[in-house]
Amino acid sequence: MVEVLGKEEHEGMEAVGGEGKVVKWLAEIPADEYVLKGNSACAGCTAMIALRYALKASRATGRKTLLLVGACCMVVCEGVYPNTAYNVPTLDTAFACTASMASGVEAALKSFGRRDVNVIAFAGDGGTVDIGIQALSGAVERGHNFLYVCYDNEAYCNTGMQRSGATPPCARTTTTPGGKREKKKDVPRIMAAHGIPYVATACPSYPIDLYEKFKRAFSIEGPKYIHILTPCPVSWRFPTSKGVEMGKLAVRTGMWTLYEVEHGVFRLSPPSRRVVLRGDVVPVEKYLRAQGRFNGITDEEVERIQKMVYQELEWFKEAAARRKLW
């Protein structure tokens, strides 16, 4: 088991019960697949891992799943009419409105008196942090009972890798050929500021943590938001076999921190604890230099990002101490 998941995952899991927990988890996770073979995800796509686990976790609750997919890579992965690769009822939405269409779906279910359905809205970072943020903010403020998942590949990948609000600084995209100048927009914290019952960040490189978060979300009534960093080999330009590694590097360098905010209570997730609490941080350079999208980044820029990361980690440390984001 330790070999399967790698040393780091195992260490991260110590905090939640160690190897025993891993075994239990593997036994529990449904073997059924709701994303079928022949889907058109690129080789090495980690966003697809996130979707698969979302659907498995939903299944494990014993309820039905209704999936909404915004305009993004995950809609292309369904394949072309008359085929579809997703084996749950799925409503593809226009780009800006994934959350508002979900609120309509939820309201209809409510009016039918059905309480046995997990409504999952799945959209990319562009569809969430940019064009869709108004619909999302409105839907969660109205308190609809659904889970919104943003899988974050840090660019508009479906249209060929343009910058999004979630693109990190200095990343080269086709609309920021010299590197993005601005910061990454922090939507999980914006969602937490809405005071909704559950907000979490995750990464498919830590599948137990990811799966547990889905399950936690499904157990809570009201709007839930999970933001998942999903490294994309095509846009980030790294070998297709390195997706999981890249996610781990993101967490280990502190470029991405895993946490939950449940009913206002902030909790660091196991894989990020050593990074934030013990200061066991891998230098960001290792992460940045492993990806083609940062080609040409200068030493000063690396330095600046490193500083930014330290500030973030400090902030998370304080949040962990007071058990609140603010």
Added chain:
Amino acid sequence: MVWSMSESDEGKHEIEIRIHSRGGQGGVTAAKMLAVAASLEGKYSTAFSIYGAERRGSPTASFTRISNREIRKYSQIRKPDCVIVMDPTIASVVDVTEGLKPGGKLLINVGNNSTDLERFRDYEVYAVDATRVSLRFDLKVAGIPVLNVPMVGAAARLGIISLDSAKQAILKVLGGGSVVTSLARYAGTTALDGTESLPSTMRKNLMAAELAYKETKRLNGSG
């Protein structure tokens, strides 16, 4: 060469070419190089490819139309006069001769595959090992041998474009985003004058095109 594009030639003003490659191999660039080469010879040309969700490594097709007059066709090419197969492994998964007119030209990169060429005997078949040519000059992008350049050189064997204009087109297309051609069209003599001053990768590309041209073998056919 049987193929001229004179107006008198039974209204045959036009040559349609289909190029088979895999996503990421530069098939569109090959189509563009052929079109630019034709354009340098004073002809009209367009290049395009099959659009949609192309994934790296999956079979795809690109097209070139060459004509003596303005090209007004925007529909797909279903009955090409000529097919170029850039990837040696594609002929076993894709029907590369689909729609190819009988007697049409087929240029195949045979690579080190033992492609069964016998099944193409209805066509005029040309074979070249473009992969070897590419590797010989160490032409690689992201670790993958560059096939479009040698294939465009080899295509000059089909009599559609001359080797000189093929080489000029390669230079222009690889030489930067904008393919500037002087309107005083190519005169047809000293395509490679002054290549000594070119960067070495550019020279290698040109040499690869030339070698592929030389190594291309006509296997059967009438004309």
Added chain:
Amino acid sequence: MQEEEVFVTGNEAVARAVKLAKPNVIAAYPITPQTEIVEVLARYVESGELKSEYIHVESEHSAMAACIGAASMGARVFTATSSHGFLYMCEMIFWASIARLPIVMANVNRALGPGWNIWADLKDAMSHRDAGWIQFYTASVQEAYDTTLMAFRIAEDQRVMLPTMVNLEGFVLSHVMQPLRLVDEAEYDRFLPPVRIPHALNFERPHTLGTLISPEHNYLVQYDNNRCMRAADDVIAEVEREFERMSGRRYGAVMKYRCDDAETLVIAMGTLAKEAEVACDSLREKGEKIGVLRLRQLRPFPKAFLEEVKRLTAERFIIIDRAYSSGYGGILAEEVKAKLYDLGLKKEVKSIIAGLGGQDVPHEALEKMFMDKRGGEVWFGV
């Protein structure tokens, strides 16, 4: 100065034209098949070749809104979009024309979902023919470039002051590579005077744009809008003549191909009209007297079209539509029929609906449909 030629896609051609026009502000958002325009422009701005403020907006509604904001300050602006992006900016599209702002937009025509389809279809733009924008439909890489160059001049003309849209069909034109002759920058600078928007906000005489407007005034605004749209027809012709002097390339609101002695007149827009020309040549060889009249300008609906139709003797009209008004008919076909009524002309009209959602329409198929003597409405493939 020697004329230069490049070999580029329709998208890049548009971007190159925009570069010559040097807009103060560009605000745009990616969408297939338009994205290349946005990307090429971003590259020009990044490299310093083009000194525009480039706003990476978070949606198309904001793209058009940002253009409106900038133009209200007197800036020259450009944006590009397609299909869903176009519809998403819809509120602002109408706003731009009612506010009389000379915004130039390239729209790469694409079908509408659901059922995501990224291929050519004119419904996005044609459904907005009432939005108060000047609308051009282009049919070659060169034409997309030239029309974009002219669009700035037309939109910014003091007699016009209206937003202008250059349409090119997704993939078939946006992604096809063709030779493109470039216009010399210095000559274009002479062709396009600096932008002057008379009602732009200023600090000398402060005024409010967009305040409440009562029923006594609103209709006058709309009347005025229409008056300028009508005036644009002549301005466009004038600009086209001047463009010809500069470039040697001639355009018109309608482009005729073998029409003069035609008994059958095919009317179409964009690349389908070009494909129809090929079918027309083939039918001519077989002795059919047929011609193609291509409409380059849908709004203002060109007077030149009416004049041609009055003059030409063809009795049979075949109208090709790549956009349909459900429950009514092919949009172009219905517009033409209405105009025939105005002219008191009774023609035999056949409406062909073809090329929707990227449907491939080969000239051989067009030829067959042209030869089929039945009238009424025909859906290709159905």
